């Protein structure tokens with residue numbers, strides 16, 4: 242099983258999209274192994290997005306993700322990293338297909354509603370920034386017998 246780090250960004254919380262997004266993740270068959278609502282610290286945001294530190298949008302990105310409460314999650318399942326990237330849709334909502342979260346609920350890149358780790362290394366790194374090991378819950382969900390061969 243894979244684990245990935247998901248953020249419901251502050252714009253989505255303000256727009257009342259938390260339930261919709263969590264529901265899509267659950268219905269897809271992925272398991273929520275950790276979840277917390279809070280305002281991300283500037284330190285965590287800068288560490289999270291450090292690969293973009295030289296980009297022109299870095300300062301506005303940090304301001305955006307720390308502007309209000311967001312939801313941090315660890316989502317688990319077979320191929321969870323690739324599945325969550327597909328569930329979220331393209332970074333630029335203009336290119337995101339209908340049926341994806343960004344394709345259904347977002348208009349521009351700077352307010353694109355959700356984040357999902359893009360690789361195994363990123364998932365490991367991002368989960369460690371936002372969660373202690375003890376906050377990630379190991380449990381069995383009854384639907385696993387139907388979801389997996």
Ligand code: UDP
Nearest residue numbers: 298302331332350351352353355356357359
């Ligand atoms: N971003 C932005 N302007 C850009 C590119 C990215 O504001 O031109 C923001 C956007 O919120 C995006 C985040 O920076 O989700 C991280 O960018 P990345 O390319 O890693 O996309 P993601 O992994 O979120 O799809």
